[in-house]
Protein backbone atom coordinates (compact mmCIF):
# COMPACT_ATOMS: atom_id res chain seq x y z
CA UNK A 1 0.00 0.00 0.00
CA UNK A 2 1.18 3.52 -0.81
CA UNK A 3 1.84 6.01 1.96
CA UNK A 4 -1.28 8.20 2.36
CA UNK A 5 -0.78 11.87 1.42
CA UNK A 6 -1.43 13.05 5.01
CA UNK A 7 1.87 11.47 6.13
CA UNK A 8 4.07 12.88 3.37
CA UNK A 9 6.02 16.17 3.44
CA UNK A 10 4.37 18.92 1.36
CA UNK A 11 7.43 21.15 0.74
CA UNK A 12 7.76 22.52 -2.76
CA UNK A 13 11.52 22.25 -2.81
CA UNK A 14 13.85 20.94 -5.48
CA UNK A 15 13.95 17.15 -5.16
CA UNK A 16 17.29 15.32 -5.16
CA UNK A 17 17.53 11.52 -4.99
CA UNK A 18 19.79 10.23 -2.22
CA UNK A 19 22.48 8.18 -4.01
CA UNK A 20 22.90 4.47 -3.40
CA UNK A 21 26.65 3.86 -3.46
CA UNK A 22 28.65 0.62 -3.55
CA UNK A 23 32.07 1.44 -2.11
CA UNK A 24 34.79 -0.97 -3.19
CA UNK A 25 37.14 -0.22 -0.31
CA UNK A 26 37.53 1.69 2.97
CA UNK A 27 39.04 4.69 1.22
CA UNK A 28 36.12 5.08 -1.13
CA UNK A 29 33.66 4.82 1.76
CA UNK A 30 35.59 7.36 3.84
CA UNK A 31 35.80 9.81 0.95
CA UNK A 32 32.06 9.67 0.50
CA UNK A 33 31.38 9.94 4.24
CA UNK A 34 33.66 12.99 4.46
CA UNK A 35 31.49 14.91 1.97
CA UNK A 36 28.75 15.19 4.61
CA UNK A 37 25.92 14.62 2.18
CA UNK A 38 23.43 11.75 2.66
CA UNK A 39 23.90 8.38 0.98
CA UNK A 40 22.66 4.80 1.08
CA UNK A 41 24.54 1.50 0.97
CA UNK A 42 23.47 -2.14 0.67
CA UNK A 43 24.44 -4.36 3.62
CA UNK A 44 23.62 -7.81 4.95
CA UNK A 45 21.75 -7.01 8.16
CA UNK A 46 20.29 -10.48 8.68
CA UNK A 47 22.25 -11.20 11.87
CA UNK A 48 20.97 -7.98 13.47
CA UNK A 49 17.41 -8.93 12.50
CA UNK A 50 17.83 -12.45 13.91
CA UNK A 51 19.17 -11.07 17.17
CA UNK A 52 16.28 -8.56 17.43
CA UNK A 53 13.67 -11.25 16.77
CA UNK A 54 15.15 -13.59 19.37
CA UNK A 55 15.22 -10.81 21.96
CA UNK A 56 11.56 -9.98 21.26
CA UNK A 57 10.72 -13.57 22.28
CA UNK A 58 12.44 -12.98 25.63
CA UNK A 59 10.58 -9.79 26.63
CA UNK A 60 8.50 -10.60 29.75
CA UNK A 61 4.70 -10.58 29.41
CA UNK A 62 4.29 -7.80 31.98
CA UNK A 63 6.90 -5.50 30.33
CA UNK A 64 5.61 -1.95 29.75
CA UNK A 65 6.91 0.45 27.11
CA UNK A 66 6.29 4.04 26.10
CA UNK A 67 5.19 5.17 22.63
CA UNK A 68 4.92 8.60 21.01
CA UNK A 69 3.13 10.03 18.02
CA UNK A 70 6.18 11.55 16.29
CA UNK A 71 9.51 13.28 16.72
CA UNK A 72 8.88 15.83 18.18
CA UNK A 73 5.92 14.42 20.08
CA UNK A 74 2.55 15.81 21.08
CA UNK A 75 1.85 12.96 23.47
CA UNK A 76 3.45 9.93 25.08
CA UNK A 77 1.49 6.79 25.94
CA UNK A 78 2.35 3.71 27.95
CA UNK A 79 1.22 0.09 27.81
CA UNK A 80 2.27 -3.52 27.39
CA UNK A 81 5.05 -4.41 24.93
CA UNK A 82 3.11 -7.44 23.70
CA UNK A 83 0.05 -5.29 22.86
CA UNK A 84 2.42 -3.00 20.98
CA UNK A 85 3.75 -5.87 18.87
CA UNK A 86 0.20 -6.90 18.04
CA UNK A 87 -0.57 -3.32 16.92
CA UNK A 88 2.60 -3.15 14.76
CA UNK A 89 1.79 -6.38 12.95
CA UNK A 90 -2.01 -6.50 12.80
CA UNK A 91 -3.77 -3.19 13.56
CA UNK A 92 -5.39 -1.35 10.62
CA UNK A 93 -3.58 1.84 9.62
CA UNK A 94 -6.35 4.10 10.97
CA UNK A 95 -5.57 2.78 14.46
CA UNK A 96 -3.38 5.48 16.03
CA UNK A 97 -2.11 3.61 19.11
CA UNK A 98 -2.10 0.11 20.62
CA UNK A 99 -4.87 -1.30 22.78
CA UNK A 100 -4.72 -0.24 26.42
CA UNK A 101 -2.10 2.49 25.90
CA UNK A 102 -2.99 5.56 28.00
CA UNK A 103 -1.55 9.07 27.76
CA UNK A 104 1.19 9.70 30.35
CA UNK A 105 2.40 13.05 28.98
CA UNK A 106 0.91 15.71 26.70
CA UNK A 107 2.38 18.82 25.05
CA UNK A 108 -0.58 21.15 24.74
CA UNK A 109 1.37 24.08 23.29
CA UNK A 110 1.91 22.11 20.11
CA UNK A 111 0.68 24.16 17.12
CA UNK A 112 0.12 21.26 14.79
CA UNK A 113 -3.16 19.37 14.81
CA UNK A 114 -1.74 16.43 12.87
CA UNK A 115 -2.12 13.10 14.62
CA UNK A 116 0.40 10.45 13.64
CA UNK A 117 0.44 6.75 14.48
CA UNK A 118 2.26 5.92 17.68
CA UNK A 119 5.54 4.02 17.70
CA UNK A 120 7.86 2.78 20.43
CA UNK A 121 10.13 5.28 22.15
CA UNK A 122 11.83 3.20 24.80
CA UNK A 123 13.35 0.19 23.05
CA UNK A 124 16.80 0.50 24.57
CA UNK A 125 19.55 -1.70 25.98
CA UNK A 126 17.60 -2.52 29.13
CA UNK A 127 15.10 -4.44 26.99
CA UNK A 128 17.39 -5.42 24.09
CA UNK A 129 20.90 -5.86 25.61
CA UNK A 130 22.33 -7.24 22.36
CA UNK A 131 21.93 -3.91 20.53
CA UNK A 132 25.11 -2.76 22.33
CA UNK A 133 26.97 -5.19 20.09
CA UNK A 134 25.31 -4.05 16.84
CA UNK A 135 27.80 -2.72 14.31
CA UNK A 136 27.30 -0.79 11.06
CA UNK A 137 29.29 -1.96 8.01
CA UNK A 138 32.28 0.27 7.14
CA UNK A 139 31.88 2.33 10.33
CA UNK A 140 32.53 -0.40 12.91
CA UNK A 141 35.51 0.56 15.07
CA UNK A 142 35.69 4.06 13.58
CA UNK A 143 32.77 5.16 15.72
CA UNK A 144 34.39 6.52 18.89
CA UNK A 145 31.13 6.08 20.83
CA UNK A 146 31.49 2.30 20.57
CA UNK A 147 34.81 2.39 22.39
CA UNK A 148 33.16 3.81 25.50
CA UNK A 149 32.04 1.43 28.25
CA UNK A 150 28.33 0.66 27.96
CA UNK A 151 27.60 2.14 31.42
CA UNK A 152 29.45 5.37 30.50
CA UNK A 153 26.35 6.88 28.89
CA UNK A 154 24.06 6.31 31.88
CA UNK A 155 26.69 7.40 34.39
CA UNK A 156 27.26 10.69 32.57
CA UNK A 157 23.69 11.34 31.47
CA UNK A 158 24.63 11.01 27.79
CA UNK A 159 22.29 9.50 25.20
CA UNK A 160 23.27 5.95 24.23
CA UNK A 161 24.33 5.61 20.56
CA UNK A 162 22.05 2.58 20.03
CA UNK A 163 18.40 3.05 19.02
CA UNK A 164 16.01 0.28 18.04
CA UNK A 165 12.79 1.12 16.20
CA UNK A 166 10.03 -1.44 15.79
CA UNK A 167 7.52 0.50 13.75
CA UNK A 168 4.01 0.11 12.33
CA UNK A 169 3.23 1.27 8.78
CA UNK A 170 2.89 5.06 8.35
CA UNK A 171 4.60 6.19 11.54
CA UNK A 172 6.28 9.57 11.10
CA UNK A 173 9.34 11.22 12.59
CA UNK A 174 8.72 14.85 11.70
CA UNK A 175 11.42 17.45 10.97
CA UNK A 176 14.33 17.39 13.43
CA UNK A 177 18.08 17.00 13.54
CA UNK A 178 19.94 14.76 15.94
CA UNK A 179 21.45 15.76 19.26
CA UNK A 180 25.03 16.89 19.86
CA UNK A 181 26.18 17.00 16.21
CA UNK A 182 26.27 13.21 15.86
CA UNK A 183 26.19 11.65 12.40
CA UNK A 184 23.56 8.90 12.18
CA UNK A 185 23.27 5.61 10.35
CA UNK A 186 19.81 4.03 10.03
CA UNK A 187 20.00 0.31 9.23
CA UNK A 188 16.73 -1.12 7.92
CA UNK A 189 16.48 -4.68 9.27
CA UNK A 190 12.93 -5.34 8.03
CA UNK A 191 10.31 -3.39 6.06
CA UNK A 192 10.64 -0.05 4.27
CA UNK A 193 10.83 3.66 5.06
CA UNK A 194 11.09 6.89 3.11
CA UNK A 195 13.50 9.59 4.24
CA UNK A 196 13.57 13.32 3.37
CA UNK A 197 16.65 15.35 4.30
CA UNK A 198 17.65 19.02 4.22
CA UNK A 199 21.17 20.39 4.66
CA UNK A 200 22.09 22.47 7.76
CA UNK A 201 22.47 25.67 5.70
CA UNK A 202 18.67 25.69 5.32
CA UNK A 203 17.69 25.50 9.00
CA UNK A 204 16.21 29.02 8.82
CA UNK A 205 14.32 28.31 5.58
CA UNK A 206 12.19 25.71 7.37
CA UNK A 207 11.59 27.60 10.63
CA UNK A 208 9.33 30.31 9.25
CA UNK A 209 6.95 31.84 11.79
CA UNK A 210 4.14 32.49 9.29
CA UNK A 211 3.77 28.74 8.69
CA UNK A 212 2.68 25.96 11.07
CA UNK A 213 5.52 24.97 13.38
CA UNK A 214 6.39 22.04 15.61
CA UNK A 215 7.42 22.36 19.28
CA UNK A 216 11.08 22.20 18.14
CA UNK A 217 10.69 25.31 15.95
CA UNK A 218 10.81 23.57 12.58
CA UNK A 219 7.86 23.88 10.23
CA UNK A 220 5.45 20.97 10.18
CA UNK A 221 6.31 19.43 6.81
CA UNK A 222 3.14 17.30 6.83
CA UNK A 223 0.79 20.31 7.04
CA UNK A 224 -0.85 21.17 3.66
CA UNK A 225 -0.10 24.91 4.24
CA UNK A 226 3.61 24.08 3.91
CA UNK A 227 3.15 23.76 0.15
CA UNK A 228 3.20 27.60 0.11
CA UNK A 229 6.46 27.93 2.07
CA UNK A 230 9.03 29.71 -0.13
CA UNK A 231 11.83 27.17 -0.60
CA UNK A 232 12.40 26.76 -4.33
CA UNK A 233 16.14 27.20 -3.93
CA UNK A 234 16.35 24.51 -1.27
CA UNK A 235 17.12 20.87 -2.04
CA UNK A 236 14.99 18.17 -0.46
CA UNK A 237 17.02 14.95 -0.56
CA UNK A 238 14.69 11.98 -0.75
CA UNK A 239 15.34 8.26 -0.65
CA UNK A 240 13.77 4.86 -0.16
CA UNK A 241 15.30 2.93 2.69
CA UNK A 242 14.78 -0.75 1.93
CA UNK A 243 15.48 -3.92 3.85
CA UNK A 244 19.24 -4.52 4.08
CA UNK A 245 20.14 -0.93 3.31
CA UNK A 246 21.77 1.68 5.55
CA UNK A 247 21.11 5.42 5.28
CA UNK A 248 23.86 7.80 6.44
CA UNK A 249 22.63 11.15 7.76
CA UNK A 250 25.40 13.72 8.34
CA UNK A 251 25.45 15.90 11.46
CA UNK A 252 22.77 18.62 11.73
CA UNK A 253 20.96 17.51 8.57
CA UNK A 254 17.20 17.89 9.12
CA UNK A 255 15.35 14.66 8.53
CA UNK A 256 11.72 13.58 8.11
CA UNK A 257 11.18 9.82 8.06
CA UNK A 258 7.96 7.95 7.31
CA UNK A 259 7.55 4.19 7.36
CA UNK A 260 5.96 2.55 4.38
CA UNK A 261 5.38 -0.88 5.96
CA UNK A 262 5.65 -2.38 9.45
CA UNK A 263 9.30 -3.12 10.15
CA UNK A 264 12.41 -2.70 12.24
CA UNK A 265 15.35 -0.31 12.07
CA UNK A 266 18.48 0.02 14.14
CA UNK A 267 19.94 3.50 14.30
CA UNK A 268 23.45 4.32 15.53
CA UNK A 269 24.87 7.71 16.51
CA UNK A 270 28.35 8.21 15.08
CA UNK A 271 31.19 10.33 16.44
CA UNK A 272 34.49 10.17 14.55
CA UNK A 273 37.36 12.55 13.86
CA UNK A 274 35.10 14.82 11.77
CA UNK A 275 32.63 15.70 14.53
CA UNK A 276 34.46 14.90 17.78
CA UNK A 277 35.12 18.52 18.73
CA UNK A 278 31.52 19.53 17.92
CA UNK A 279 30.22 16.62 19.99
CA UNK A 280 32.43 17.48 22.95
CA UNK A 281 31.54 21.17 22.66
CA UNK A 282 27.87 20.36 22.64
CA UNK A 283 28.13 18.10 25.70
CA UNK A 284 30.09 20.73 27.56
CA UNK A 285 27.61 23.48 26.68
CA UNK A 286 24.62 21.54 28.00
CA UNK A 287 26.41 20.98 31.29
CA UNK A 288 27.36 24.52 32.32
Ligand SMILES: O=C(O)CCC(=O)C(=O)O
Pocket residue numbers: 071163165172173178184186193255257258265267268
Ligand atom coordinates in the same frame (compact mmCIF):
# COMPACT_ATOMS: atom_id res chain seq x y z
O1 LIG B 1 13.38 6.23 11.52
C1 LIG B 1 12.79 7.14 12.11
O2 LIG B 1 11.57 7.22 12.23
C2 LIG B 1 13.59 8.26 12.69
C3 LIG B 1 15.00 7.89 12.92
C4 LIG B 1 15.79 9.05 13.35
O3 LIG B 1 15.36 10.16 13.36
C5 LIG B 1 17.16 8.82 13.77
O4 LIG B 1 17.58 7.66 13.87
O5 LIG B 1 17.86 9.80 14.01
Ligand SMILES: [Fe+2]
Pocket residue numbers: 176177178184255
Ligand atom coordinates in the same frame (compact mmCIF):
# COMPACT_ATOMS: atom_id res chain seq x y z
FE1 LIG C 1 16.85 11.60 14.02
